Amino acid sequence: MQQFISQTKITDNTSCLEALNTPHMYKLLKQYQADITNYSLQFIRAFSNSVDASLNSFLVESCYNVRSYQKALQFYKLLQKQNKDIKDVAQLESELLARVQEQTSGLYVFDRLFELVNGSPFPRIEASDYTSPKLKLKQNYFVSTGDILPGDILLVEKALVYSNEQYYADAVPDLIEQLKQNVEPFQEPESVYAILSDKNIKPVPVENVEYFIQPLFNYQVQNRKFTLSKLNECFGYAVYYGLNKIRNSCNNNASVSFMGDLMIVIANQAVKAGECIKVNKFSQLNAFCFKDEYEINQLDFCDCFICSHCTKQQFKSWREQQLHISKLITEQLILVKQDKFDKMNTSRLCDAIVEFEESLDRLKICKNFRTPILPSYALLIDFMFRSDQPFLGRQYCTKYLEQAGFIFTEIIKLNFELENGRKIGFSENVFFVVFKMIRFNVFIIQNGLDKNGEEKYQSEINALRQFAEFWSKRSLGWGDIAEWKYME
Incomplete structure (x- = not known):
C-alpha cells in the first residue's frame, strides 16, 4: 500500500x-x-x-x-x-x-x-x-x-x-x-x-x-x-x-x-x-x-x-438555491480578505445574503438553522467594526447570535436553555461575536449616537457579559473576567 x-x-x-x-x-x-x-x-x-x-x-x-x-x-x-x-x-x-x-x-x-x-x-x-x-x-x-x-x-x-x-x-x-x-x-x-x-x-x-x-x-x-x-x-x-x-x-x-x-x-x-x-x-x-x-x-x-436540513432531498433543493449566489458571496469575501471591501461591495453582499434567506424561507428549508451564512455575518461584523458602522454591525451580531440560540427582546433576555433542553453551546466564534456586540454598544453609548436607546444597549452589555462569564467558568475553567476593557 x-x-x-x-x-x-x-x-x-x-x-x-x-x-x-x-x-x-x-x-x-x-x-x-x-x-x-x-x-x-x-x-x-x-x-x-x-x-x-x-x-x-x-x-x-x-x-x-x-x-x-x-x-x-x-x-x-x-x-x-x-x-x-x-x-x-x-x-x-x-x-x-x-x-x-x-x-x-x-x-x-x-x-x-x-x-x-x-x-x-x-x-x-x-x-x-x-x-x-x-x-x-x-x-x-x-x-x-x-x-x-x-x-x-x-x-x-x-x-x-x-x-x-x-x-x-x-x-x-x-x-x-x-x-x-x-x-x-x-x-x-x-x-x-x-x-x-x-x-x-x-x-x-x-x-x-x-x-x-x-x-x-x-x-x-x-x-x-x-x-x-x-x-x-x-x-x-x-x-x-x-x-x-x-x-x-x-x-x-x-x-x-x-x-x-x-x-x-x-x-x-x-x-x-x-x-x-x-x-x-x-x-x-x-x-x-x-x-x-x-x-x-x-x-x-x-x-x-x-433537523430536516440533513436530508438528501432538501439538500439538493438547497443546493439549487445557493449556487446562483455562492459565486457572488465568494467574490465579496475575497475582497474582504484583501481589504477592498467598500460600501458598494457591502451592499451587494447584504443583498445576496437577504436573497439567500428569502429563498430558504420560500422553500421552507433550514427554518431555524442558517449556519451556512454565518461566516458571511462574521466577516461583515468585523468589517463594520473596523469601519465604525455600529448600527449595521449590531444588526448582523443579532442575526448571528439568534442562530446560536440567543433570545432578543426590547430589553434583552438571554435564555441559556434551547427549546429542546440543550444549552447554548460555547465556541470561539460565538465569543468573537459577543465581544463585538458589546463593543458596538459601548461605541454607541460613548459617542451618544442614540440617547433614547442607551438603556437597551446597556442591558444588552450586561446580559452578554453574564453569558460570557457563565460559559468561561462552566466550559473553560477560567476565573472571573475581571478586566473587561482588555477583552472588549
Whole structure:
C-alpha cells in the first residue's frame, strides 16, 4: 500500500517556508503566530489572578486541536519573558507535554506538525493511524468503552488514497484507479479494496466507491476564526476508512479536521461509556463548497431525526438555491480578505445574503438553522467594526447570535436553555461575536449616537457579559473576567 502513498519526509532541517513553498501562506502563518501572541496577552491581563486556570483553559476548548497546544506554549513563553511569578512552571509544561503525548501515542510532534499544516499545498505528513483505546466497534460504528473527556483524540487516520484534483468529477477516476492498482481485492475481484472490508462489512463494489470519497478543504477554513483561504475550493480528495465508522449528526460530540491528507477526530464534549461517537460531516464553513455530484453520493440522513436540513432531498433543493449566489458571496469575501471591501461591495453582499434567506424561507428549508451564512455575518461584523458602522454591525451580531440560540427582546433576555433542553453551546466564534456586540454598544453609548436607546444597549452589555462569564467558568475553567476593557 505504501507505493501509492507517496510521502514527503520533513526533516528537522526543513524550514517552514521551504515546506510551504509559498510566501503567501508563510505570511498567513506569521500572522497567525501574532494572533496567538495577542490572544495570550489578553489572557495575561484579564486573568492575572487566575493564571493556572487560564493555562488550563487552553486545554479544554470547545474544539480541542493543535492550536490549544500551540497557544499554551506561546503563553508559557510570554509569562517567562514578563517574569510572572508562577509556581512550578517547568512541571506544568511537563504535564502538558505528557498529556499531549498520551493522547497521541507519540504519533507526531505537535508544534512541528502545526507549522507544516498551515500551508497550501499541504506536505504529505508522516503519521501512523491511531484509534483511541476507549473506542470499540458496535454495529459498524464507534462507541465509547470508557468516559472520554473534551479534547481527547479519538481517531487519526492517513488517507488510503489521495488526489490533488480540485474538482470531484476529475478526482473520482483518479482515486478509483489508485485503489485498483495498489490494494488487493477482498474475496471478490470486483470489490474495491480490502481495507474497507472485514468480516462485518460487505465488500464494496467499484461503482460505489464514490460514497467514501471525502473532499478536503483548507485546514485554516475549518479551524481558524473566519479565515477565507479558498473558501469555495478544496485542495484535494481522499478516501478514509474510519470516517465511515462514525455517525453523522448535528447533535455531535466530536469534531473532524483535515490536515493535509490526515484526518483527526477529536472529542468536543464529554462522552460517557456506551455512547456513540458522532461528528457533523457538513461543516458550516464549507456550505458553499459542494462540487458536482458529491452531495448526492455523500450526504446522509442525520441521526437526530429532528433537523430536516440533513436530508438528501432538501439538500439538493438547497443546493439549487445557493449556487446562483455562492459565486457572488465568494467574490465579496475575497475582497474582504484583501481589504477592498467598500460600501458598494457591502451592499451587494447584504443583498445576496437577504436573497439567500428569502429563498430558504420560500422553500421552507433550514427554518431555524442558517449556519451556512454565518461566516458571511462574521466577516461583515468585523468589517463594520473596523469601519465604525455600529448600527449595521449590531444588526448582523443579532442575526448571528439568534442562530446560536440567543433570545432578543426590547430589553434583552438571554435564555441559556434551547427549546429542546440543550444549552447554548460555547465556541470561539460565538465569543468573537459577543465581544463585538458589546463593543458596538459601548461605541454607541460613548459617542451618544442614540440617547433614547442607551438603556437597551446597556442591558444588552450586561446580559452578554453574564453569558460570557457563565460559559468561561462552566466550559473553560477560567476565573472571573475581571478586566473587561482588555477583552472588549
